[in-house]
Amino acid sequence: MERADPWVYKHTDGYYYFTGSVPGYEEIEVRRAKTLNELEDGERASVWHAHPSGEMSKLIWAPEIHFVQGKWYIYFAAAGSSEVAKGTFQHRMYALECADENPLTGNWVEKGQVKTAFESFSLDATVFELNGKLYYVWAQKDPEIPGNSNLYLSEMENPWTLKGEQIMLSIPEYDWEKIGFLVNEGPAVIIRNGKVFITYSGSATDENYCMGLLWADETADLMKKESWNxxxxxxxxxxxxxxxxxxxxxSFTVSEDGTKDILIYHARPQIVLEEEPLDVPDRHANAQVFTWDEDGFPVFGEPR
Structure with a gap:
């Protein structure tokens, strides 16, 4: 399946819901099926299109579909221009809401930009709930320091509004996070074995792209930087x-019977040699089972 930034969510209705960056970056498509393998040819609908002009008109990237507080939400990044300025694109983060049972046929309402503490290149938002609180994790450029994006965390007032202070979770610091570009992006959350795990991706989107891991105890104050490893x-x-x-x-999901954890990710079938990697639409969605070690940490192995 030719989709970068693949997001899969298994709902209580037994369906897997799938979305990802559609080549051309002009729309948001949602698919659903009762099994993962059926998603490629499953029921699908284009639920939102880029505006003709303005802030949500270009480069629609990395949508995620979530079911939060009884409604469907899609979080995505969009820009008002395809131009690069000061080393980055001009994306901001936005939210859509659907109150209908079926998000493929329901009415999606724009809830506007998800505003963070400062205005700059931002993308790849995800949400998770823990101990009665809703959290937002995303990637953003800090204009005051070198690099393309860091990871941030905030509590949410509602599914489209942040509240309180935000903290910086991670900044590209190791060599493997800084090949081509200084990048931490694409966070995904899985809560298992008494811990909150956040995977993320680093470096340029070519063969150097890879995944890192953050974690905290689920009983810790997640809004304190020292809680995170x-x-x-x-x-x-x-x-x-x-x-x-x-x-x-x-992203993360589970098997049809709920007994296995499954890693959803994109990868390329070959090295990008001469072109800008973002212009080569050969990042395909993949799924594979992963396990846990005796200390309760994920063991992803290697791409199969």
Missing amino acids: KAKEPVFKTSEKNKKFGPGHN
Whole structure:
């Protein structure tokens, strides 16, 4: 399936809901099916289109579909221009809401920009709930420091509004996060074994793209930076022998029977040699089962 930034959510109705960056970056498509393998040819609908002009008119990237507080939400990034300024694109983050039971046929309402503490390139938002609180995790450029994007965390007042202070979770600091570009992006959350795990992706979107890992105890104050830990090495990276290059921008789901955790990610079938990687639409969605070690940490292995 030719979709970068793949997001899969298994709902209580037994359906898997799938979305991702559509080549051309002009629309948001949602698919659903009762099994993961059926998503490729499953029921689908284009639920939102880029505006003719203005802030939500260009480069519609990395949508995610969530069911929060009884309604459907799609979080995505969009820009008002395709131009690069000061080393980055001009994306901001937005939210859509659907109160209908079926998000493929329901009415989607624009809830506007999700505003953070400062205005700059921002994208790849995800949400999770824990202990009665709703959290928002995203990637954003800090104009005051070098680099393309860092990871941030905030509590939410409602599914489209942040509240209180935001904290910086991670900044590109290791060599494997800084190849081509200084990037931490594409966060995804899974809560298991008493811990909150956040995977993310680093480096340029070519064969150097790979996944890192953050974690905190689920009983800790997540809004304190000292609650969080960071792996020094990537946890999922290119497999030349299996022809999976630049794996990353993942999401998590479970098997049909709910017994296995499944990693959803995109990867390229070959190295991008001469073109700008973002202009090469060969990042395909993949799914594979992963396990947990005796300490309760994910073991992703290598792309298969």
